[in-house]
Amino acid sequence: MKVIVIGTGFVGLTHAAVCSEYGHEVYAYDIDRERIAAYQTGQRQEIERYVNEPELAAIVQERLARSLFFCNELAPIIEGVEVIFLCVPTPAGLDGATDLSSYLAAVSVLAPLLAQRRDAGRVVIVNKSTVPVGTARSLAQILQEYQVPNVGVASNPEFLPEGDAVEKSRRPDRVLIGADDQQDFQLLRLLYSQFVHHVRIRYIETTPETAEASKYVANSLLFTAISFWNGVAARLAETDEKIRLDELRMAVTADSRISPWGSYVSNGAGGSCFGKDIQSLIRQLRTGGQQTPLLDSVYAINEEQKTYLLERAEQQGISFQGKTVALVGLAFKQRTNDIRDASSLALIEALLQRGVSAIRTYDPMALNNARRMFTPEKNPLYSKISYHESAQEALQGSHAVCISTDWQEFRGLSRTIRQTVSPPYVILDGRRMLPDAAELVRAGYDYVAVGSVYLQAQEQKAEEQ
Ligand SMILES: NC(=O)c1ccc[n+]([C@@H]2O[C@H](COP(=O)([O-])OP(=O)(O)OC[C@H]3O[C@@H](n4cnc5c(N)ncnc54)[C@H](O)[C@@H]3O)[C@@H](O)[C@H]2O)c1
Ligand SMILES: O=c1ccn([C@@H]2O[C@H](COP(=O)(O)OP(=O)(O)O[C@H]3O[C@H](CO)[C@@H](O)[C@H](O)[C@H]3O)[C@@H](O)[C@H]2O)c(=O)[nH]1
Known part of the structure; x- marks a missing residue:
């Protein structure tokens, strides 16, 4: 299949590289010209200046100019494309709500090109970026305004953790697809054919809203585990030298219902996702008229912990x-x-x-x-x-x-x-x-x-x- 990946950071570069391993013809596009030039060299050091993930540079070197191409123009690669992934940043804005400016900028370049393409085949635009619930539906509306023919939208959130990006892209826990149209589910089943009937990987098809919500709920639950261990178990052990935290952790997580993940206490969780995603979820819930005391505490405990x-x-x-x-x-x-x-x-x-x-x-x-x-x-x-x-x-x-x-x-x-x-x-x-x-x-x-x-x-x- 012909695939375009827009945004070539941790998620986009990894996804493009792993898709190219599965025999797809992948075009990875970014507005950052220096980044694209670095990837085009195929040199490990140059690639890792931007994204340093185990095995990633080796895949890029191996697939470069065979099934993986880097470019900073979308127009020359648009004909014949079947699947387009949006992997651009969606950081927290000043008020905590998701800043969709990069996302909307990418869409505003893409939509007119899709409206003008000669090829009449179905194309599906897939949100891999973490975006608020309802974004896929808004995207469909934007595409309609641009009169893009034969186009679908889907949500396919990414769950990889950094440091394990390649491993978790090759063998994810689940592949989650939210769409409305059977043609779009079918295109993505073809793209992810290696996962559809996998004995261990859950391949889940649902509505775009459920897929979008799942990403926020998953990240906030993981974050909650960390703040629980930091804000409760660690604090308790800090009150009495006879409480030995490592043994306490072993004792508590021996229960198969309690995950050890999150129990490694720390001076706070960081990274590009937990903080901004929980803030976005808080905003989304509040906009929907809900209270957010638990999520507020999870975030506040972590900030204090740093x-x-x-x-x-x-x-x-x-x-x-x-x-x-x-x-x-x-x-x-x-x-x-x-x-x-x-x-x-x-x-x-x-x-x-x-x-x-x-x-x-x-x-x-x-x-x-x-x-x-x-x-x-x-x-x-x-x-x-x-x-x-x-x-x-x-x-x-x-x-x-x-x-x-x-x-x-x-x-x-x-x-x-x-x-x-x-x-x-x-x-x-x-x-x-x-x-x-x-x-x-x-x-x-x-x-x-x-x-x-x-x-x-x-x-x-x-x-x-
Ligand atoms: N980093 C992770 O571990 C991770 C995991 C899961 C999901 N996500 C989500 O994936 C998305 C991307 O995250 P990331 O960490 O890969 O970001 P990143 O900052 O590493 O990379 C983003 C890339 O997008 C490019 N870009 C920005 N605006 C663009 C535009 N208009 N057109 C084309 N390219 C553009 C940037 O130049 C950059 O190369 C975010 O929504 C994030 O929440 C990230
Ligand atoms: O027991 C633990 C586990 C993690 N951390 C910290 O928590 C932060 C986040 O760690 P991790 O989740 O491993 O890294 P990320 O790459 O940020 O991955 C998270 O965020 C990604 C972006 O959304 C998701 O795709 C992943 O599923 C989700 O794990 C880091 O500072 C860790 O050191 C702890 O302090 N204690």
């Missing part, structure tokens, strides 16, 4: 003013270079507000994205941020370290800390990454982790007594 470790340290009399702080982990989770809505961003702002003298950062993948975000032109205080090639380098000369991402390499950070910095020193562990924290405390370091009581350096305690 910088809560700093407050816990301050409650123990620690001040960050004039201090040098190492921040290790900038990505919103391990195995990605994405820093959108990462807790590290909130930590940087909170540390600058507290008057730190320097923030020394390290991340195995996300340094360049952070460099691009924190330019001194945006805020002169950002010149206090420096970027380092290892955790050890970032720790040098620091008075405290914040661990903000669950990179596995941070499990060995205790040794680096002991070799690089001497007490008095504060360790803020947002991901419970240090299995041997007790030894650090015995060696004179203060340790505060999500889900554990504050552990004051033992030598310091002795001096005080």
Whole structure:
């Protein structure tokens, strides 16, 4: 089948690449010319500058110019297309409602071209972007206004998590299609023929509204699990050192009805989806006359969680003013270079507000994205941020370290800390990454982790007594 993918970020590039693996002729289009030029080189480094996902660059290299083509013009590729995916950003607007400006901009370029095409075959336009309930129906209306002939619309939300984008596109938990017309269901069954009768993958056909709603409900439920563990279980364990959170988690999730997903307590969930999708759902419910106390709390708990470790340290009399702080982990989770809505961003702002003298950062993948975000032109205080090639380098000369991402390499950070910095020193562990924290405390370091009581350096305690 001839397929066009509009928007080539995490979702669009992955989807285009995996569709090309299944024998479709895929044209991936983006307004960002530099991005398209980078993909066209076929060079791993160039591709990963934009989307860094395991195996993705290899598929692009393999399929490039055979069944996968990149372009920044839609007109030359429109004839004969059967399925068009919209994979453009749908961020939160200032009021929390979904900002559909990129989506509508893409539609306004696409619709006149479709209205003028010579080919009379059926074409279905598919929302893969996460869009509010009712967007597919509004799209059908727009297409009607442009008098596009023989066109259908469908909703096919994407559920992939970053870091596993290729794996979850090749083997999703479900493929969800919302449409009204049997011709459109049929076109998408052909496109996804590898999944239609799969023994493990659920292939679900429903209304566009149900598909759109499912994406928001799924993300908000996952987000709720995280805020429950952070806001209830972790807080409880912070009240009594005899509550051991890791064992509590094992005990609770041993029940097959309770998922372990979400139980990994943290200094807040980040990423491009949870925050903006829950805000959008809140807006959609309120517009429909509903109250949203649960979702409001889920969001608020998570926002507070991002910088809560700093407050816990301050409650123990620690001040960050004039201090040098190492921040290790900038990505919103391990195995990605994405820093959108990462807790590290909130930590940087909170540390600058507290008057730190320097923030020394390290991340195995996300340094360049952070460099691009924190330019001194945006805020002169950002010149206090420096970027380092290892955790050890970032720790040098620091008075405290914040661990903000669950990179596995941070499990060995205790040794680096002991070799690089001497007490008095504060360790803020947002991901419970240090299995041997007790030894650090015995060696004179203060340790505060999500889900554990504050552990004051033992030598310091002795001096005080
Ligand atoms: N990132 C994820 O893990 C994920 C997972 C599921 C769903 N989603 C949803 O998928 C959508 C895309 O997310 P993403 O993370 O891939 O975004 P992204 O920011 O990584 O990529 C979006 C791409 O769209 C391009 N673009 C913007 N406006 C355009 C236009 N008018 N025409 C053509 N291209 C345009 C941008 O240049 C960019 O390359 C969003 O709705 C998001 O909520 C994302
Ligand atoms: O037990 C956990 C699990 C996750 N997280 C954090 O939660 C955030 C989101 O993680 P994850 O869901 O793995 O990443 P995303 O790539 O944002 O994926 C979510 O958002 C996507 C975009 O909508 C959806 O497609 C996915 O299904 C959904 O999992 C990250 O900061 C994680 O570190 C925790 O703190 N504890």
